[in-house]
Amino acid sequence: MGATKTDLFTRQQNDIANMAKALAHPARIAILQHLVKINTCICGDLVEELGLAQATISQHLKELKAVGLIQGTVEGTSICYCINPKNWKQYRQFFDKFFGSSVSEGNCC
Amino acid sequence: MGATKTDLFTRQQNDIANMAKALAHPARIAILQHLVKINTCICGDLVEELGLAQATISQHLKELKAVGLIQGTVEGTSICYCINPKNWKQYRQFFDKFFGSSVSEGNCC
DNA sequence: ACCGTTCATCGTAATATTGCAATTATGGGA
DNA sequence: TCCCATAATTGCAATATTACGATGAACGGT
Numbered sequence: 001m002g003a004t005k006t007d008l009f010t011r012q013q014n015d016i017a018n019m020a021k022a023l024a025h026p027a028r029i030a031i032l033q034h035l036v037k038i039n040t041c042i043c044g045d046l047v048e049e050l051g052l053a054q055a056t057i058s059q060h061l062k063e064l065k066a067v068g069l070i071q072g073t074v075e076g077t078s079i080c081y082c083i084n085p086k087n088w089k090q091y092r093q094f095f096d097k098f099f100g101s102s103v104s105e106g107n108c109c
Numbered sequence: 110m111g112a113t114k115t116d117l118f119t120r121q122q123n124d125i126a127n128m129a130k131a132l133a134h135p136a137r138i139a140i141l142q143h144l145v146k147i148n149t150c151i152c153g154d155l156v157e158e159l160g161l162a163q164a165t166i167s168q169h170l171k172e173l174k175a176v177g178l179i180q181g182t183v184e185g186t187s188i189c190y191c192i193n194p195k196n197w198k199q200y201r202q203f204f205d206k207f208f209g210s211s212v213s214e215g216n217c218c
Numbered sequence: 219a220c221c222g223t224t225c226a227t228c229g230t231a232a233t234a235t236t237g238c239a240a241t242t243a244t245g246g247g248a
Numbered sequence: 249t250c251c252c253a254t255a256a257t258t259g260c261a262a263t264a265t266t267a268c269g270a271t272g273a274a275c276g277g278t
Contacts, residue, residue, distance in 0.1 A: 001233085002233040002265075002266050003233050004136075005267080014135045017133055023133075024129040025235090027117075028126075030119075055256085077244075077254055079255065079256095085212040089212075092209075095204045096204075103148075111238095112237085112263050113236065113263090161267075164226085164228095164268055165268065168266080171227095185276070186274075187225075187275095223275085226271105226272080229270085233267100237261090238261090239260095240260105242258085243254105244255085
């Protein structure tokens, strides 16, 4: 025991949870914000920007790439990362839909 | 080592990461969806609804309550949980703002 | 007062995540 | 070819999360 029981939940529920998990670390939020801000691509100066070790940054980038939020292309000796616009919009829609179900104010609890 | 270095990031970045963390589990997504659906309050039939043990559900409810997404009031021998409309809307706005920074299509990577 | 129902909390085991040093590719100079 | 810079991967230690059985607290009924 200790592992998440994904089989108990719907595909959609696991999807949303996984999307949220990708955002569930300040370093990854910082990376995404930096990439959004510097709309043109950025390489590994993220290591300087955030105060984490190169190996750690690389790991976070890997996770973000795994869920499709960012993409990277080789640029000579360094690698150029940027937001994946398509999936970014999809994420936005997913969360929008999730929270969109407007909650009835008051009258309970 | 192994703990998240929250002090390296801004308050806002940590906040978003924490909000995302609250949603980063299918059981909590399922709980929230159930509470939204049954707009009137619901008690602990969540234990039946999801297939998890009572102690586990209670733990997830505690986390959701800790971040303010739900609220609960004593209802005799059972407890009535429901969405916290105010914070729900705030969450929605936060994520909307985060993803709102529209990404420039193409032209890079 | 006694029992049963409902839920929180504690303790513990299993697993996942975070972070880094060290190492390993890979590509561009000299 | 021999370095040097950049970034991925590996291996490991520290910490966090998930899940559950057992126990405890609170309430309603009898």
